[in-house]
Amino acid sequence: MQDLRKSFHRDGPDVRRRALIEATLALISERGIEAASVRAIAARADVTQGLIRHYFSSKEELIAAAYAHHMAGLTEHSFTKDALDETGSAGARLRALVIASLTAPVVDPGALALWAGFMSRVQRDPEMRRIHAEAYTEFQKRCALLIEAALRDVGRDPTPDQIKRLTFAVNALLDGLWLEAGALPEVFENEDLPQLGLEAVGAVLRLDLITAE
Amino acid sequence: MQDLRKSFHRDGPDVRRRALIEATLALISERGIEAASVRAIAARADVTQGLIRHYFSSKEELIAAAYAHHMAGLTEHSFTKDALDETGSAGARLRALVIASLTAPVVDPGALALWAGFMSRVQRDPEMRRIHAEAYTEFQKRCALLIEAALRDVGRDPTPDQIKRLTFAVNALLDGLWLEAGALPEVFENEDLPQLGLEAVGAVLRLDLITAE
DNA sequence: ACAGCTGTTATACGATTGAATAATTTCTAC
DNA sequence: GTAGAAATTATTCAATCGTATAACAGCTGT
Numbered sequence: 341m342q343d344l345r346k347s348f349h350r351d352g353p354d355v356r357r358r359a360l361i362e363a364t365l366a367l368i369s370e371r372g373i374e375a376a377s378v379r380a381i382a383a384r385a386d387v388t389q390g391l392i393r394h395y396f397s398s399k400e401e402l403i404a405a406a407y408a409h410h411m412a413g414l415t416e417h418s419f420t421k422d423a424l425d426e427t428g429s430a431g432a433r434l435r436a437l438v439i440a441s442l443t444a445p446v447v448d449p450g451a452l453a454l455w456a457g458f459m460s461r462v463q464r465d466p467e468m469r470r471i472h473a474e475a476y477t478e479f480q481k482r483c484a485l486l487i488e489a490a491l492r493d494v495g496r497d498p499t500p501d502q503i504k505r506l507t508f509a510v511n512a513l514l515d516g517l518w519l520e521a522g523a524l525p526e527v528f529e530n531e532d533l534p535q536l537g538l539e540a541v542g543a544v545l546r547l548d549l550i551t552a553e
Numbered sequence: 554m555q556d557l558r559k560s561f562h563r564d565g566p567d568v569r570r571r572a573l574i575e576a577t578l579a580l581i582s583e584r585g586i587e588a589a590s591v592r593a594i595a596a597r598a599d600v601t602q603g604l605i606r607h608y609f610s611s612k613e614e615l616i617a618a619a620y621a622h623h624m625a626g627l628t629e630h631s632f633t634k635d636a637l638d639e640t641g642s643a644g645a646r647l648r649a650l651v652i653a654s655l656t657a658p659v660v661d662p663g664a665l666a667l668w669a670g671f672m673s674r675v676q677r678d679p680e681m682r683r684i685h686a687e688a689y690t691e692f693q694k695r696c697a698l699l700i701e702a703a704l705r706d707v708g709r710d711p712t713p714d715q716i717k718r719l720t721f722a723v724n725a726l727l728d729g730l731w732l733e734a735g736a737l738p739e740v741f742e743n744e745d746l747p748q749l750g751l752e753a754v755g756a757v758l759r760l761d762l763i764t765a766e
Numbered sequence: 767a768c769a770g771c772t773g774t775t776a777t778a779c780g781a782t783t784g785a786a787t788a789a790t791t792t793c794t795a796c
Numbered sequence: 797g798t799a800g801a802a803a804t805t806a807t808t809c810a811a812t813c814g815t816a817t818a819a820c821a822g823c824t825g826t
Contacts, residue, residue: 453676459669509753512729540722
């Protein structure tokens with residue numbers, strides 16, 4: 341009993357996979373994980389629901405793919421060109437990282453909703469957990485390199501253990517600020533979040549990130 | 554078509570409400586928000602599903618009540634007796650707060666799963682948002698008092714704005730460490746998380762919390 | 767002992783879910 | 797151009813969801 345058969349349109353696997361992933365992210369971000377039904381996702385991606393299982397063996401697999409995509413995007417947006425610019429000083433790169441991590445589009449209520457929706461599955465879905473650990477480790481690793489270089493630039497000689505602990509702390513600080521600003525944007529809207537981040541990270545590392553050249 | 558009618562047992566409103574709330578929390582914590590159906594909750598609380606709507610006008614209301622209960626519990630567990638002990642120095646109380654915030658049962662994968670499950674609703678459910686903002690503000694306020702007192706104890710005279718910003722940073726740090734340890738317990742299991750927290754919070758505040766008396 | 771109220775159980779309803787399968791369209795290889 | 801594979805749409809299925817309502821049980825006041 342169909343009104344009108346949907347027009348047939350063929351697309352490459354990559355295009356379709358990406359469209360489905362982005363539809364999933366948009367739905368979770370806007371209306372929560374429970375709104376991301378296969379039917380809603382398919383409608384958003386402008387395909388019929390059967391197609392999802394042509395590209396993903398289950399909804400769970402699609403969710404996991406979307407999570408990996410989202411996390412990669414967050415890391416991507418945090419490590420901007422400035423943070424990767426090897427000609428800049430380590431301090432300047434670290435500063436760029438802090439600023440980018442605490443600015444839109446990384447700081448964003450939608451991104452937080454996404455993250456929370458996924459995180460509630462990380463605990464008990466092994467594949468989600470793997471993706472989480474991988475993204476986290478990757479971010480941590482790149483962060484640690486920057487921190488070590490910045491410390492060495494000012495003549496400090498931290499032990500590997502010190503670097504590890506400082507990296508944990510800096511990471512936690514960035515995550516915490518990111519989280520709180522995303523959760524209650526109105527509380528932070530008159531705060532200069534990047535500036536606050538630079539001061540706090542600088543304090544933890546005992547480095548001046550504000551005037552770092 | 555029932556096998557056997559469930560035995561009738563009467564209980565007070567408070568007992569039943571609490572049992573339903575705790576069943577809800579246990580379910581979300583163990584199997585995620587989507588596992589917390591009215592049927593599953595009722596089964597866990599050992600009542601039949603109709604009873605839920607006798608005490609809560611909707612499932613949403615039960616979820617909100619559970620969230621408020623959970624958040625109050627977290628704050629409760631963070632502000633231990635030591636953190637409230639007015640005879641101790643502000644530094645010692647702050648230290649107690651940091652330690653309690655970074656120790657079980659506050660740091661716990663189940664607590665994180667709960668938090669994430671709820672957080673994914675905070676963005677779009679006004680009542681959930683109200684509860685979140687209230688719990689957050691309460692924690693922040695008590696934290697700010699402790700920070701101000703600790704700073705004054707060592708002769709510093711922070712402006713209200715400085716206190717606010719330091720409180721944001723300390724809060725973010727605690728939340729971030731709490732979060733990361735809850736998300737990947739195996740990464741942190743060989744770390745002394747409270748010690749790490751004391752060092753980092755101390756660095757942000759430029760206070761020695763380790764040997765604080 | 768009876769009436770009425772409230773706590774509780776049981777059942778029913780319509781909507782929605784993820785998955786499976788069937789039917790249709792398009793493309794590619796020959 | 798025709799056969800077969802691949803991509804897409806359409807339909808079906810059993811299960812589960814939140815809610816609503818009906819039936820029952822036990823207490824309380826008289």
